[in-house]
Amino acid sequence: MPFRVLCLPGQRVRHATNSRTQQFPLAFSAINPEKAPIQQPLLLKRDVSVMKSAVVVFPGLNRERDMIAALTKIGGTPPAVVWHKDTELPDVDLIVIPGGFSYGDYLRCGAIAARSPMMDTIRERAEKGVKVLGVCNGFQILTEAGLLPGALMRNASLKFVCREVKLEVANADTPFSRRYAQGQVFRCPVAHHDGNYFADADTVASLEDNDQVVFRYTADTNPNGSINNIAGITNARGNVLGMMPHPENLIEPAHGGDDGKGIFAGLLN
Amino acid sequence: MTFRNDIEITPELVASHGLKPDEYQKILDLIGRTPTYTELGIFSAMWNEHCSYKSSKKWLKTLPTKGPRVLQGPGENAGVVDIGDGQAVVFKMESHNHPSFIEPYQGAATGVGGILRDVFTMGARPIAAMNALRFGEPDHEKTKHLVSGVVAGVGGYGNSFGVPTVGGEVQFDARYNGNILVNAFAAGLADADKIFLSEAKGVGLPVVYLGAKTGRDGVGGATMASAEFGDDIEEKRPTVQVGDPFTEKRLLEACLELMKTGAVIAIQDMGAAGLTCSAVEMGAKGDLGIELDLDKVPVREERMTPYEMMLSESQERMLMVLHPEKEAEARAVFEKWELDFATVGKTTDDLRFRVFWQGDEVANLPIKDLGDEAPEYDRPWVAPTPPAELDPSTVPDADIADALLSLLGSANHSSRRWVYEQYDTLIQGNSLQTPGGDGGVVRVEGHPTKALSFASDVNPRYCEADPYEGGKQAVAECWRNLIATGAEPLAATDNLNFGNPERPEIMGQIVHAIKGIGDACTALDFPIVSGNVSLYNETNGRGILPTPTIAGVGLIDDHAKMARSKFSREGDAIILIGA
Amino acid sequence: MKARVIVTLKNGVLDPQGQAIEGSLEGLGFAGVQSVRQGKVFDVELSGADSVTAKAELERMCEKLLANTVIENYAVEIID
Amino acid sequence: MKARVIVTLKNGVLDPQGQAIEGSLEGLGFAGVQSVRQGKVFDVELSGADSVTAKAELERMCEKLLANTVIENYAVEIID
Numbered sequence A: 001m002p003f004r005v006l007c008l009p010g011q012r013v014r015h016a017t018n019s020r021t022q023q024f025p026l027a028f029s030a031i032n033p034e035k036a037p038i039q040q041p042l043l044l045k046r047d048v049s050v051m052k053s054a055v056v057v058f059p060g061l062n063r064e065r066d067m068i069a070a071l072t073k074i075g076g077t078p079p080a081v082v083w084h085k086d087t088e089l090p091d092v093d094l095i096v097i098p099g100g101f102s103y104g105d106y107l108r109c110g111a112i113a114a115r116s117p118m119m120d121t122i123r124e125r126a127e128k129g130v131k132v133l134g135v136c137n138g139f140q141i142l143t144e145a146g147l148l149p150g151a152l153m154r155n156a157s158l159k160f161v162c163r164e165v166k167l168e169v170a171n172a173d174t175p176f177s178r179r180y181a182q183g184q185v186f187r188c189p190v191a192h193h194d195g196n197y198f199a200d201a202d203t204v205a206s207l208e209d210n211d212q213v214v215f216r217y218t219a220d221t222n223p224n225g226s227i228n229n230i231a232g233i234t235n236a237r238g239n240v241l242g243m244m245p246h247p248e249n250l251i252e253p254a255h256g257g258d259d260g261k262g263i264f265a266g267l268l269n
Numbered sequence B: 001m002t003f004r005n006d007i008e009i010t011p012e013l014v015a016s017h018g019l020k021p022d023e024y025q026k027i028l029d030l031i032g033r034t035p036t037y038t039e040l041g042i043f044s045a046m047w048n049e050h051c052s053y054k055s056s057k058k059w060l061k062t063l064p065t066k067g068p069r070v071l072q073g074p075g076e077n078a079g080v081v082d083i084g085d086g087q088a089v090v091f092k093m094e095s096h097n098h099p100s101f102i103e104p105y106q107g108a109a110t111g112v113g114g115i116l117r118d119v120f121t122m123g124a125r126p127i128a129a130m131n132a133l134r135f136g137e138p139d140h141e142k143t144k145h146l147v148s149g150v151v152a153g154v155g156g157y158g159n160s161f162g163v164p165t166v167g168g169e170v171q172f173d174a175r176y177n178g179n180i181l182v183n184a185f186a187a188g189l190a191d192a193d194k195i196f197l198s199e200a201k202g203v204g205l206p207v208v209y210l211g212a213k214t215g216r217d218g219v220g221g222a223t224m225a226s227a228e229f230g231d232d233i234e235e236k237r238p239t240v241q242v243g244d245p246f247t248e249k250r251l252l253e254a255c256l257e258l259m260k261t262g263a264v265i266a267i268q269d270m271g272a273a274g275l276t277c278s279a280v281e282m283g284a285k286g287d288l289g290i291e292l293d294l295d296k297v298p299v300r301e302e303r304m305t306p307y308e309m310m311l312s313e314s315q316e317r318m319l320m321v322l323h324p325e326k327e328a329e330a331r332a333v334f335e336k337w338e339l340d341f342a343t344v345g346k347t348t349d350d351l352r353f354r355v356f357w358q359g360d361e362v363a364n365l366p367i368k369d370l371g372d373e374a375p376e377y378d379r380p381w382v383a384p385t386p387p388a389e390l391d392p393s394t395v396p397d398a399d400i401a402d403a404l405l406s407l408l409g410s411a412n413h414s415s416r417r418w419v420y421e422q423y424d425t426l427i428q429g430n431s432l433q434t435p436g437g438d439g440g441v442v443r444v445e446g447h448p449t450k451a452l453s454f455a456s457d458v459n460p461r462y463c464e465a466d467p468y469e470g471g472k473q474a475v476a477e478c479w480r481n482l483i484a485t486g487a488e489p490l491a492a493t494d495n496l497n498f499g500n501p502e503r504p505e506i507m508g509q510i511v512h513a514i515k516g517i518g519d520a521c522t523a524l525d526f527p528i529v530s531g532n533v534s535l536y537n538e539t540n541g542r543g544i545l546p547t548p549t550i551a552g553v554g555l556i557d558d559h560a561k562m563a564r565s566k567f568s569r570e571g572d573a574i575i576l577i578g579a
Numbered sequence C, D: 001m002k003a004r005v006i007v008t009l010k011n012g013v014l015d016p017q018g019q020a021i022e023g024s025l026e027g028l029g030f031a032g033v034q035s036v037r038q039g040k041v042f043d044v045e046l047s048g049a050d051s052v053t054a055k056a057e058l059e060r061m062c063e064k065l066l067a068n069t070v071i072e073n074y075a076v077e078i079i080d
């Protein structure tokens, strides 16, 4: 399959793994979903091998529909939707824990969901190398479950914040970020109350040393006070990503842009 | 246990239930005996201003409520309007003013929770919310606390529930110093042929309680004083209702799942005066009696009395009438979502509202009369006096640029971003225009081109100067905000916030404002399909500014052609149109 | 001087957090839990002041900010 | 049996809530406040069990759920 990069038309990008710099006259954003019949994937099927994914739903999550829409539109096939009490997780390449307020965010964000039996299954899959993406509450759940280090504390403003931020790609060499160029800055919305990433100094140092920080807020758009402007990190192996911003809410012109699409596009084989 | 249902009904007790002597006489005439304590509570709930609209009904009836697209006008949990392709938009606005003043976070949160329930009780998935807020002067000692609590509460509930907030209003004026206004709007999307109503049908069918457990939340402060306990009250119990958006979100999913099973005959949200109002409304609308067994009601506190259970305003609860053969299937849905599901009574053919508790009948009342016979007043009113015309010579000279700058920087004209950034405006992935423009726009999921536009407006200072013109203006402004997004306005809901209607000059404001709203809506073919009235809003013995909030919904056929308020390209011409 | 302030919900006030925790503990196999109510604790360090003054000061802080006295109770304890 | 569990942030862990409260207290004119750290309290009712068993059980609850031991400490106290 030819290598493709998501970027705005005419934008210069550098691909992280081979450092080639190329000009892309035509990118995904040139595809107008308004012209495409509804429910059809934004990508043509022949362009991609179908990604098998599952979205895990805990009670109180509320961005699962947004996530399902994004995976369907970009991945070309709807994800399996798995209720947290289901004992079977289908055989998939990608497991997604979407955003929301699992168990009301009571006790600590993500704490109660993180202790559910479903998380043991997800942990086993992650250990086998299956990709896991946690967005917003999903990120909080992954840290509470110990799949990712650190914790998400209350925003420095103590207020819920919903706005657009800019993310800088700190590591383009992950399955989640490979459609972006190293150092590329892209737009992405956030909507959360507890996104203030914190870890002790040693943990932060090792995250930085191992290139586990994948996305950072640009310094002037950090919405929550998170340490080192961290917006998203992976585990050491690189197959589990947690991020606070919501790429699923910026994937088509109707959203005012499609900067978030690359994350899903990158996960296609 | 020292509960008694035979507490003596004294004039003081009657008065503390907000019932006037002649209203109490009406109760005596109606039932031919002294009511029990529980019955007195039931009457006070059904006959208060909030449930009976006794001061405003006469005037509300004059509003235009019909139109070719109106599927359901006022009288249900929310209004329903056809948007084509077999779909309908379901919406309403409701106030939570007094609770928000007492406890701003929980008051506002439960206001949002209540209006969302009104919408999904009818079978619609909520897709948009708005909130119209009015506070006292910015530097009044209470304002800061109230603003931060209310905004956090609106966000805390709506964000967690998962509905995008797409619009609203915030205003400051000294006249709201002691009485803020929190008006919450919600809209949902449903299949036009799958709207659920509250009218019970069929005799001997189970009446089922759904959702969260019942506590003492909101059981009236004044009425609490009347020692239904002996000496075992440990502390003065707060009557604040606490919202639980997590339970509400599960209730939403469970209800929509339940409705698909075909088990639901009628369903009603438990709002103000919870079990009482919902049971009576369902029965009375269906010309049926209702029997409740309070021992079956899920409670979360010990030793709850029938009086308390009937008046509790615990949140996130509903009542439904069910097809008995579907009971197991319906129960399984609620068990999956870990919510209470209890059969608490049945429908009867005797047109009585009978309530049993521990083997005793604690209430036995004529169900239709509880609503139909509620007092209705034609309160005296005087036409508002228009303010004297302003003498131009008294207007101080000011530098226009300075004036403009101070206007732009003033609390009432500055950006509202600090508010709406605390609300999730993007969730569900369908927001095409978020707050900050004229109307909020949300696309209709599953349709390639359609979108809905929402706006909420009123200018209380205009309404104070001239309630009739102010009422008209509120409708016109809402309408303009909708068309400014490229939408065809469909219908509106109103939230009429006024002072004490027993004062003729306030009643005059109400009458004139409703007339103005009605005339404007008629002229614009913009029917009012739902609404809410909040009276007795006073601060330091003076009424608030008359504030009839109008929230409207419009339809955009093709959102690719949607209009926005921002200039989008250099070199475009700027054109001023209008009168 | 160190002090601890404990703020708890008044009786009868719904505690959705406590309920969710109760449910989760049960799910994790803790059988004997009958109820959980969640509250807040504030560990405050104060400069100077004797403990009587400090306590009065902390109570004023509770009334003004730390507790929402409409629905919460508070208790102040001087630690050292 | 009644017990109280107190969960506090470990030293060095960021406490945005505590910081904000510190700032507000100062703003309200409380001069002597040097630091505020916010934690949680859980009032738990347990059925049966002697206090030794109960305490052990509560500690397990903390390890498993009530505290995030990466950032928090806990203390258990049996009340009666």
Ligand SMILES: Nc1ncnc2c1ncn2[C@@H]1O[C@H](COP(=O)(O)OP(=O)(O)O)[C@@H](O)[C@H]1O
Pocket: B050, B051, B060, B063, B073, B074, B075, B076, B077, B078, B079, B092, B094, B118, B271, B272, B494, B495, B496, B528, B529, B530, B531, B532, B533
């Ligand atoms: N100002 C108003 N204009 C039009 N309809 C109104 C108005 N106020 C109330 N209504 C209608 O009267 C009915 C009863 O209102 P309300 O008691 O607030 O509803 P609920 O039963 O949800 O508490 C509702 O259908 C509402 O739409």
